[in-house]
Structure formats: structure tokens, C-alpha cells
Amino acid sequence: MxxxxxxxxxxxxxxxxxxxxxxxxxxxxxxxxxxxxxxxxxxxxxxxxxxxxxxxxxSPLQPLWVLLLPFTLINVAGWAHGEFSAGRLRLRATRWAVHVSAGLLTASFMLWTAIIGIDYLGYQTIGRIGGVAQVLGVVLGFALAAGVPTLLMTVANVTRRRFEQVEFGHGIGPRDGQARWSHGEDLSSPQFFAHDRSLKKLLRWHGLITLLTFAAVVLVVYVRWGEASLGVGRLFLLVGVLQIVVIAALAALCWNPSGRFPGVVGPRALPAAAVSLAVALSNGVCAGFAVLFARLAGVPWDRWGQELALIESFVITVVLWAVGLAVWIVRRRGRANADDLPARTTPEDQAPDGVTKQLRAEVARQRSRAAAAHQAPQLVTLFAGLFLLSAVVSVVLRVDVTEPVMGWVPPPERSLLSLAAAVLLPGIAVGAILLVWQSNRSVTLRRIVAMVWDVLTFWPRRYHPFAVRPxxxxxxxxxxxxxxxxxxxxxxxxxxxxxxxxxxxxxxxxxxxxxxxxxxxxxxxxxxxxxxxxxxxxxxxxxxxxxxxxxxxxxxxxxxxxxxxxxxxxxxxxxxxxxxxxxxxxxxxxxxxxxxxxxxxxxxxxxxxxxxxxxxxxxxxxxxxxxxxxxxxxxxxxxx
The missing domain is CATH 3.40.50.1820 (Alpha/Beta hydrolase fold, catalytic domain)
Structure with missing residues (x-):
């Protein structure tokens, strides 16, 4: 046979x-x-x-997946919890914390569209003309802000029908796409990749979060109409504080996840680190675009909203992480050797019986790179720690204790970090899109990009419906x-x-x-x-x-x-x-x-x-x- x-x-x-x-x-x-x-x-x-x-x-739209990266990271964070034996209560608390983080991320993203579209564009830029133009500008801003979640919901629904609605498997038992997720369900369950009903429910919940967020924006616009700025960013401050609180709680819940292999040192509190990365990318890039638009539109710096109080912390985080990455690479370079390989003794015209000096050096380099790459997940934890640290420092520096109720000091218009934010943070998103687009022309680059996306899109959309389809x-x-x-x-x-x-x-x-x-x-x-x-x-x-x-x-x-x-x-x-x-x-x-x-x-x-x-x-x-x-x-x- x-x-x-x-x-x-x-x-x-x-x-x-x-x-x-x-x-x-x-x-x-x-x-x-x-x-x-x-x-x-x-x-x-x-x-x-x-x-x-x-x-x-x-997919011709693959470069635009970069824009969905924060939602995808939140979704991945929910799957990075410890083993089921760690305790049912801790697992439920971890999953709920990720769900709350996902909802807050949806709210913060929608608030950024409202800040840029309604306040900066509609009210302060078009509204300079005054009269009816200000009303029309705000209406236009609402239309632009509402178009973003509408597009995200549409894409999520289309990809759900094409990917989540799977056919029955063969030889492993029946599948039921209408079944709900169970507590201890793992890859051994025939239903693991067949939970279309759960995704539809998740879409409804995030649709409700979007509606409530815009209802709050409408209330703020009504109350603040006639002021120099609408101050929609005050809503973002509340959401941002809640994001930090949930991240801290999540880190405490999953600081020492179980299930590690002997001799394998994994990253600590990876769910919290992934959520931190998602929050930093989403808020940082959106804040960068807000600063860039404010400068281009001529919005006076004293009318920049309180949502930009932490703009400098995002730049500091990116710079410190880049330095930390360089140090991490240098420290791990040359740690391995190839002394176990025999030296070549045969002439060049005969079959080799060992390695040359050059080949031995290359083997040592490859072994060092491989050992370092196996520890790469720890870099996510490093980024999360730097982001939280810089955010706390920025908060302390920006709190105005002279006010009866503590307020926020906006970042100076001409500061080096403020100028860098307007270029660096939007540049991260644009550069990432160009990188993915360019990967279609380079085999090496395509493998690197594909490796990242394939890991992130392996998991079903259980925690955020706007994640890239699996x-x-x-x-x-x-x-x-x-x-x-x-x-x-x-x-x-x-x-x-x-x-x-x-x-x-x-x-x-x-x-x-x-x-x-x-x-x-x-x-x-x-x-x-x-x-x-x-x-x-x-x-x-x-x-x-x-x-x-x-x-x-x-x-x-x-x-x-x-x-x-x-x-x-x-x-x-x-x-x-x-x-x-x-x-x-x-x-x-x-x-x-x-x-x-x-x-x-x-x-x-x-x-x-x-x-x-x-x-x-x-x-x-x-x-x-x-x-x-x-x-x-x-x-x-x-x-x-």
C-alpha cells in the first residue's frame, strides 16, 4: 500500500x-x-x-490591514492567557478584562474620529466662517466620523460571511456555527473554528458601544456650542484613564501564566502587554494625525484639546523602545559559538570533511540570531512597560495644580517633541502600509511580514470584531x-x-x-x-x-x-x-x-x-x- x-x-x-x-x-x-x-x-x-x-x-487591501492592527492585537491578547488549570475565576476575569479593553479601544478610536472630524475640521476650521458654515461644518464632521465605524462594521460583516461561516468538517464530528464559546474550549474541540453566532453577537455589542460614544459626543457638542473649541477630548481623557486601569488589572491577573516548557522563558503578562501595545498604537497614531491636522489647518495651539496632553509620551515611548531594541540586539549578538564543528582539512578539490573559518563564523552568527529570535516576544512586554512609564511621567508633568479642579497643560506648539509627534507618529502608520505593500516585491520582506500577520490572524475574532479576519x-x-x-x-x-x-x-x-x-x-x-x-x-x-x-x-x-x-x-x-x-x-x-x-x-x-x-x-x-x-x-x- x-x-x-x-x-x-x-x-x-x-x-x-x-x-x-x-x-x-x-x-x-x-x-x-x-x-x-x-x-x-x-x-x-x-x-x-x-x-x-x-x-x-x-488581498489587494492587505496594506490597509495595518489600520486594523490595534483591534487585531486586542483580539490576540484574549488568547494569550495562562493554562485552563490556572483557575476558572482568573480565566474569566482575564477574558472580561480583555473584552472591556476591546470596548474601550472601540470608544477611543471613535472619539478620535470625532475630535479630528467634528471639533478640529468642522467646528474650528470650517466654522471660522461663522453662521451657517459652522453648523454645516459640524454636520460634515459627524458624517465623516460616522463613516469610519460604518465602514469597519461593513468589512467585519463581509469577512464574517466569507470566513467564519465554515462548512462541516470530515472525520472529527459535526460542527455547529451557532454554538457559543464554552469555558475550557481549546483546539481539541471540533467547534473551535466555528462560532459565527458569537461574532455576530460581538458585532452588535461594539455597534452599541459606537452609538453610545457618539451620543456622548452629541451631548458635549450641545453643551459646548459657542465656546472656542468643543472639548470633545474630555471624553477621551475618561476613556484613556479607564484603559490604563484595565491594563494594570490585566497585568496583575496574568503576571505568571502557566504552561511554560522546561528551559523556555516566556514574556510575563503578555495579554496586558498586547493590550498596551494596541492602546499605544491607536492613541499615539491618532494623536499624531490630530496634531498634524491642527498644524496644517492653523488651529491655535491653545485650542488643542486635552486629548493631546500625552502626545509627547508616545514619541518618548517609540524612541526608548528603538534604543532598547538596539541594545537588546547588540547584547545577544555573538553569544553562540560553533566550536563543536570540526575544521576542514581536505584541499578545495576534494570533498570537505569540516567547516572553513568563514563558515564557522557564519554558523555562530546564525545560532546567535536564532537564540535571540526565540526570545523576541519579550520585546512586546518591553514596549508596554516603556509606554506605561512614559504615560505616568507625562501625566505628572501635565497636571496643572493651580486650577481649583486640576486641569491639563497642553503641549507647547513649538516643542521638539510636539513637532516630532506630527511627523513620527503618522509616519509610523504610513510607513507600515508602505512596508506591507513593498513586501509583494521582496521574498525576504514578504516572509517577515507574512509571519507577523499569520500569527496575528491565526485566532478567531472572539474579542474584537474589527480585527483582521482569521x-x-x-x-x-x-x-x-x-x-x-x-x-x-x-x-x-x-x-x-x-x-x-x-x-x-x-x-x-x-x-x-x-x-x-x-x-x-x-x-x-x-x-x-x-x-x-x-x-x-x-x-x-x-x-x-x-x-x-x-x-x-x-x-x-x-x-x-x-x-x-x-x-x-x-x-x-x-x-x-x-x-x-x-x-x-x-x-x-x-x-x-x-x-x-x-x-x-x-x-x-x-x-x-x-x-x-x-x-x-x-x-x-x-x-x-x-x-x-x-x-x-x-x-x-x-x-x-
Whole structure:
């Protein structure tokens, strides 16, 4: 019996035929879906690939996803809580805190549209003419401000119908898109990616928050009509204070999340850090645009609203974080070495028996970068801490104690930080949009951008409906059906996942029955299951769920084999440090072996030459360990 190998690629868009190691003309399309497809080698139908990359890179509006980044970060924050065993009460409190933060973010974003559109544009700029023009200007401002949430609600509803309304899976039990989220629901639940009813309810709640926010704006406009400025920013001060209070409470709730792997040091209070980052980005960039518009429109600085009192703290945060990032990179550079590799002694015209001095230095650099990249989630916590610290300092400096009721001193018009805010903060948004747009022309840049978006859009929209739509609502159920169909047809299957593809296959296999898993061999390589997802989302990819899947899949077609390299900045061990029957370290550069692995005649992927280069995150399919694992999986599945 010929057991098929079913490959699932990683980030970076659609890899096409390169996923199978053959040119495009040597592939055939087995199944064509909307933005996804299954392809196979024309000469060896046993090797197939699931191409899902267009789900995240084929949207012409992808650069505009940057504008939805704060909402997406809030949504991700809700999934970064500790393990379910940490306590039901703490988990509920954490989730409610994230929901409150999401509602406050919606309110603050709508207030910024009102501040810029109604107060600065309509009342103070157009309203200078006086009379009817002032009324018309305010009406125009209300129309512009209301258009933003209307657009967000429309986009959320359209993408909900296209992504959240998934079809029933195969071989894992029925799905019910109308079911509600349960307390302890994790990836092992068939319903995890099928909660359309919950998203519709969430949309209604945020629609209500938007209406209440605009009702408050209308009341302020009515009360303040005739003044030099409408002072809509006073509402923002209240929302901003509540945001800081909720972040502090969230940090206390999840300071020490459980589920960490041995030897893996993850970031503390990641949900609070993600919320802080979302709040800083949203309020900072909006405040920057407000200052920029005020300057261009000639709004006098003494009429700048109280909402700009913290404008300087956003600039300070960005600068300090950039300095901290540079220090963090320098401190981790050169920490690793390659002293374990033998030196080359053979002449250049003969096969190498070790590494040259230059190659040894390159291996050391790659190992250092990989070790640093595995600790990158800690940078989010660093940003959050700097933002909160700078915000507190700015508050202390801006409080006017001479007033009977303490007021706020507006930032000086000509200060260096105020000028920087008008350029730097809007520039962050514009630069990010241009970066995503430019990534379509650069493979390296596309992989970096895709990696960030694929992590952020992996999670369903449970906490904020304005988040970027999740590709997994389509990819995971479809992948589950493909795996189940092949297991039932062939009697067995080897599932092979690279990088983000290993995360997708983990999510697809988790809800399957033990009988189905016994017919699957699971091969992962360059996998961020532990190095990234296990750190950030311990309840879903922590030690317990990973060990549970490894235990359930072990009795069948050879179980789970995970390949990793010390030079891989993304992949690593899936069961943490120490000896493991699952994890297998692959030497990089490739080493000469006493007996070369016998390749099958139809195998187009040659073995990597020994002592030649550093592969890092790529070319696992050309390793002896990879081919040996596939051979063992097929042999064992054939005996079942």
C-alpha cells in the first residue's frame, strides 16, 4: 500500500511547486478551491501539498490591514492567557478584562474620529466662517466620523460571511456555527473554528458601544456650542484613564501564566502587554494625525484639546523602545559559538570533511540570531512597560495644580517633541502600509511580514470584531477534511508541516479521534509550536496540549517527529529542553555520514552537500533525517 505524504507549507505566500521540490510543469492540481488548492507531483502522486498561502497574501487591501492592527492585537491578547488549570475565576476575569479593553479601544478610536472630524475640521476650521458654515461644518464632521465605524462594521460583516461561516468538517464530528464559546474550549474541540453566532453577537455589542460614544459626543457638542473649541477630548481623557486601569488589572491577573516548557522563558503578562501595545498604537497614531491636522489647518495651539496632553509620551515611548531594541540586539549578538564543528582539512578539490573559518563564523552568527529570535516576544512586554512609564511621567508633568479642579497643560506648539509627534507618529502608520505593500516585491520582506500577520490572524475574532479576519476559519476545517479523506481512502497518511504549516496541522489534528490519529504520521520541521506559540498561548500550545497530542498520535504510524536546527530563528523543539523521542536536532551545516541515505529513483530533492552552507529555516526536505522519517512512517503505516 502506497502511503501518501501530505505537505503543508509555511509563511510567505503561495510557494507553488517549490513546496514539492519540482518545477511548475511537473505538478498537477488535484483540488482547486477559493484561494487554496491541493497540488501533487506529476511523477509521484504520493507526494501532495496543501497550498493555503493566498489566504493571507492575495488581498489587494492587505496594506490597509495595518489600520486594523490595534483591534487585531486586542483580539490576540484574549488568547494569550495562562493554562485552563490556572483557575476558572482568573480565566474569566482575564477574558472580561480583555473584552472591556476591546470596548474601550472601540470608544477611543471613535472619539478620535470625532475630535479630528467634528471639533478640529468642522467646528474650528470650517466654522471660522461663522453662521451657517459652522453648523454645516459640524454636520460634515459627524458624517465623516460616522463613516469610519460604518465602514469597519461593513468589512467585519463581509469577512464574517466569507470566513467564519465554515462548512462541516470530515472525520472529527459535526460542527455547529451557532454554538457559543464554552469555558475550557481549546483546539481539541471540533467547534473551535466555528462560532459565527458569537461574532455576530460581538458585532452588535461594539455597534452599541459606537452609538453610545457618539451620543456622548452629541451631548458635549450641545453643551459646548459657542465656546472656542468643543472639548470633545474630555471624553477621551475618561476613556484613556479607564484603559490604563484595565491594563494594570490585566497585568496583575496574568503576571505568571502557566504552561511554560522546561528551559523556555516566556514574556510575563503578555495579554496586558498586547493590550498596551494596541492602546499605544491607536492613541499615539491618532494623536499624531490630530496634531498634524491642527498644524496644517492653523488651529491655535491653545485650542488643542486635552486629548493631546500625552502626545509627547508616545514619541518618548517609540524612541526608548528603538534604543532598547538596539541594545537588546547588540547584547545577544555573538553569544553562540560553533566550536563543536570540526575544521576542514581536505584541499578545495576534494570533498570537505569540516567547516572553513568563514563558515564557522557564519554558523555562530546564525545560532546567535536564532537564540535571540526565540526570545523576541519579550520585546512586546518591553514596549508596554516603556509606554506605561512614559504615560505616568507625562501625566505628572501635565497636571496643572493651580486650577481649583486640576486641569491639563497642553503641549507647547513649538516643542521638539510636539513637532516630532506630527511627523513620527503618522509616519509610523504610513510607513507600515508602505512596508506591507513593498513586501509583494521582496521574498525576504514578504516572509517577515507574512509571519507577523499569520500569527496575528491565526485566532478567531472572539474579542474584537474589527480585527483582521482569521485565515484559519477557512484553512483548518479544509485541512481537516483533506486529511480525513486521505486517511479513509488510503488507510494511512504522513502529514508534513513546515513552520506555520506545522501550527495549522497541529490545530487540524487536535480534534481528531484516536482511531484517526493512529493512521497518521506527523512530521514537523522549523516549527514555532513551542518557540513562539507555546510562549504566547500556553492554554492552546503549552506543554499539556502538546504532550497530549504527542501521546495520542504515538501508537500509530510512527507518532510525531519534529526536526529543528540550532540555526533556525523560527523553529525549535516542541517538547522543550531535554531528551525527547519527538524532537530530533538536524546538524547545520549538513554533516557527512558513513552511509548515505538511499534516495528513491523518483525523489527530485537531493540531499544537502556536507559542510557546504547554512540552511537555517529552509531545506529541511533535503535532510537525511527528513527522508528517513518519511520512510519509517510509510513502512509502519503499511503494516497497520
Amino acid at each position: 502506497d502511503i501518501r505524504e501530505f505537505r503543508v507549507h509555511g509563511v510567505g505566500g503561495s510557494p507553488g511547486a517549490s513546496m514539492l521540490g519540482v518545477p511548475p510543469e511537473d505538478t498537477v492540481v488535484i483540488q482547486q478551491g477559493r484561494r487554496t488548492r491541493v497540488i501533487a507531483r506529476a511523477g509521484d502522486r504520493r507526494v501532495e501539498g496543501y497550498d493555503w498561502g493566498r489566504l493571507t497574501t492575495d 485565515f484559519t476559519e477557512r484553512a483548518v476545517p479544509e485541512l481537516q477534511g483533506l486529511i480525513a479523506d486521505r486517511v479513509q481512502t488510503d488507510g494511512g497518511l504522513t502529514v508534513s508541516g513546515h513552520s506555520q504549516g506545522s501550527v495549522l496541522t497541529f490545530a487540524a489534528l487536535a480534534p481528531m479521534s484516536d482511531a484517526m490519529l493512529r493512521r497518521c504520521g506527523f512530521l514537523t520541521y522549523g516549527s514555532p509550536i513551542t518557540t513562539l506559540y507555546g510562549q504566547a498561548f500556553p492554554a492552546y500550545f503549552g506543554q499539556r496540549p502538546v504532550e497530549n497530542l504527542a501521546r495520542r498520535i504515538a501508537p500509530g504510524c510512527g507518532g510525531w517527529v519534529n526536526l529543528y536546527r540550532l540555526t533556525d530563528p523560527i523553529g525549535g523543539q516542541v517538547l522543550g529542553s531535554g531528551d525527547s523521542e519527538v524532537d530530533c536536532m538536524v546538524p547545520d551545516p549538513a554533516e557527512a555520514t558513513a552511509s548515505n541515505f538511499p534516495l528513491e529513483p523518483e525523489d527530485p530533492e537531493s540531499l544537502r552537500p556536507a559542510w557546504s552552507d547554512v540552511a537555517g529555516h529552509q531545506d529541511y526536505e533535503r535532510e537525511t533525517a527528513y527522508k528517513g522519517a518519511i520512510h519509517d512512517f510509510r513502512a509502519r503505516c503499511s503494516q497497520l
